[in-house]
Amino acid sequence: xxxxxxxxxxxxxxxxxxxxxxxxxxxxxxxxxxxxxxxxxxxxxxxxxxxxxxxxxxxxxxxxxxxxxxxxxxxxxxxxxxxxxxxxxxxxxxxxxxxxxxxxxxxxxxxxxxxxxxxxxxxxxxxxxxxxxxxxxxxxxxxxxxxxxxxxxxxxxxxxxxxxxxxxxxxxxxxxxxxxxxxxxxxxxxxxxxxxxxxxxxxxxxxxxxxxxxxxxxxxxxxxxxxxxxxxxxxxxxxxxxxxxxxxxxxxxxxxxxxxxxxxxxxxxxxxxxxxxxxxxxxxxxxxxxxxxxxxxxxxxxxxxxxxxxxxxxxxxxxxxxxxxxxxxxxxxxxxxxxxxxxxxxxxxxxxxxxxxxxxxxxxxxxxxxxxxxxxxxxxxxxxxxxxxxxxxxxxxxxxxxxxxxxxxxxxxxxxxxxxxxxxxxxxxxxxxxxxxxxxxxxxxxxxxxxxxxxxxxxxxxxxxxxxxxxxxxxxxxxxxxxxxxxxxxxxxxxxxxxxxxxxxxxxxxxxxxxxxxxxxxxxxxxxxxxxxxxxxxxxx
Numbered sequence: 195x196x197x198x199x200x201x202x203x204x205x206x207x208x209x210x211x212x213x214x215x216x217x218x219x220x221x222x223x224x225x226x227x228x229x230x231x232x233x234x235x236x237x238x239x240x241x242x243x244x245x246x247x248x249x250x251x252x253x254x255x256x257x258x259x260x261x262x263x264x265x266x267x268x269x270x271x272x273x274x275x276x277x278x279x280x281x282x283x284x285x286x287x288x289x290x291x292x293x294x295x296x297x298x299x300x301x302x303x304x305x306x307x308x309x310x311x312x313x314x315x316x317x318x319x320x321x322x323x324x325x326x327x328x329x330x331x332x333x334x335x336x337x338x339x340x341x342x343x344x345x346x347x348x349x350x351x352x353x354x355x356x357x358x359x360x361x362x363x364x365x366x367x368x369x370x371x372x373x374x375x376x377x378x379x380x381x382x383x384x385x386x387x388x389x390x391x392x393x394x395x396x397x398x399x400x401x402x403x404x405x406x407x408x409x410x411x412x413x414x415x416x417x418x419x420x421x422x423x424x425x426x427x428x429x430x431x432x433x434x435x436x437x438x439x440x441x442x443x444x445x446x447x448x449x450x451x452x453x454x455x456x457x458x459x460x461x462x463x464x465x466x467x468x469x470x471x472x473x474x475x476x477x478x479x480x481x482x483x484x485x486x487x488x489x490x491x492x493x494x495x496x497x498x499x500x501x502x503x504x505x506x507x508x509x510x511x512x513x514x515x516x517x518x519x520x521x522x523x524x525x526x527x528x529x530x531x532x533x534x535x536x537x538x539x540x541x542x543x544x545x546x547x548x549x550x551x552x553x554x555x556x557x558x559x560x561x562x563x564x565x566x567x568x569x570x571x572x573x574x575x576x577x578x579x580x581x582x583x584x585x586x587x588x589x590x591x592x593x594x595x596x597x598x599x600x601x602x603x604x605x606x607x608x609x610x611x612x613x614x615x616x617x618x619x620x621x622x623x624x625x626x627x628x629x630x631x632x633x634x635x636x637x638x639x640x641x642x643x644x645x646x647x648x649x650x651x652x653x654x655x656x657x658x659x660x661x662x663x664x665x666x667x668x669x670x671x672x673x674x675x676x677x678x679x680x681x682x683x684x685x686x687x688x689x690x691x692x693x694x695x696x697x698x699x700x701x702x703x704x705x706x707x708x709x710x711x712x713x714x715x716x717x718x719x720x721x722x723x724x725x726x727x728x729x730x731x732x733x734x735x
């Protein structure tokens with residue numbers, strides 16, 4: 195009787211339910227089959243209903259740059275649908291110029307990018323559009339054009355490059371392994387804090403003290419990068435669990451450091467003004483923004499200063515240290531490049547010493563004091579103008595950036611529907627990402643030797659020759675072209691000139707060198723090296 199009541203109350207019989215389920219399953223499978231059949235000749239990653247290419251992208255997340263390079267080698271534009279939006283990846287200079295210059299106003303950072311990065315970069319110059327971006331850029335461009343800042347930067351970069359040289363000198367005498375990437379991160383963090391904010395934090399001190407800010411900054415960078423492909427990050431943030439909980443703690447550590455820097459600078463400025471001592475006034479970027487903040491119309495709060503500080507940290511610390519790490523790796527794995535670079539530096543040294551009427555002291559590689567003094571003497575010959583004559587060194591750095599750009603991908607929002615030069619249609623609300631990592635490896639951009647590390651490609655009759663910024667995109671292009679390009683080259687040339695003149699590097703046996711997925715192309719496991727001192731006329735032969 196109970197069974198009969200159940201059957202009477204049920205609108206469908208068991209057979210009818212089974213049939214309905216089979217029909218539904220058949221419809222779903224047919225839908226998936228038709229979707230995949232329609233894509234049989236399409237280029238790009240596999241996509242599926244509802245989830246788009248998320249499955250393949252997640253499976254290749256740790257090697258995403260090479261995953262994209264494969265598809266972009268087959269097609270200059272690759273469309274990757276995702277659950278929340280559609281990414282259009284481009285590697286063709288014509289399309290890049292269209293996005294970064296010709297139709298610049300249609301491709302801002304966008305709300306999606308801002309929401310991903312806001313917790314770390316706030317409303318700083320790298321994370322905003324419109325008037326806010328223009329005001330910050332105008333002030334920053336004025337500062338970067340300042341001779342005072344340039345001269346101050348040269349002194350600071352020389353100082354910290356010599357501190358790094360002394361650490362390597364001790365390591366060589368003790369046969370110690372070093373993590374070059376970590377040392378370079380310390381050097382550039384100290385440098386940007388001195389040049390950008392007028393404070394010394396001493397992470398490159400001989401005892402290499404632990405730095406909670408640096409660790410927290412790296413952790414935050416990794417987690418916000420994961421947000422770009424993880425649609426669940428907002429739920430995790432709301433619940434404060436998993437990676438988002440770790441991010442929250444990292445940001446607290448970052449903010450503690452940053453606000454302390456701001457308070458310290460403000461106090462120093464007030465003290466200098468009270469004592470009426472102009473010699474205490476510093477030429478750092480933060481001081482300029484603090485001064486501007488005194489005008490209420492500029493609406494610069496401590497939160498604004500915090501965002502400015504962190505944007506300059508990611509620009510001045512991470513990008514430079516990462517590029518230097520890849521440059522050292524490429525130099526030591528290409529003997530002919532190391533030899534040629536050493537020869538240029540030796541010839542430069544002799545010519546500059548003659549011009550300056552400087553007697554170069556002999557040194558003994560076994561004598562640490564004489565070796566370090568000789569490195570210091572060489573460093574004194576390195577000025578902003580003289581470094582500009584080291585064309586092969588400039589080419590080595592540029593070739594490193596071609597293959598290992600500090601920012602491997604740069605996404606832009608889309609305000610209105612548009613058509614790229616190759617005919618690809620992009621929809622408002624989606625994102626277009628130009629991919630410097632892929633662009634440097636494309637034969638259609640650089641010829642059949644695109645995959646080779648070849649600094650000579652940048653030289654003509656011994657002089658450095660630039661390429662179009664829409665082809666060589668390591669410093670972006672158009673209205674947002676990097677303001678700190680010259681400053682970055684200055685620090686990288688200062689550091690590499692000293693290191694490659696006085697040291698040889700060898701990779702620790704078995705140490706893996708691969709990139710880590712974050713906004714900056716850093717090495718996942720660092721760069722473990724052994725170091726040896728160069729003699730007066732040594733080479734790698």
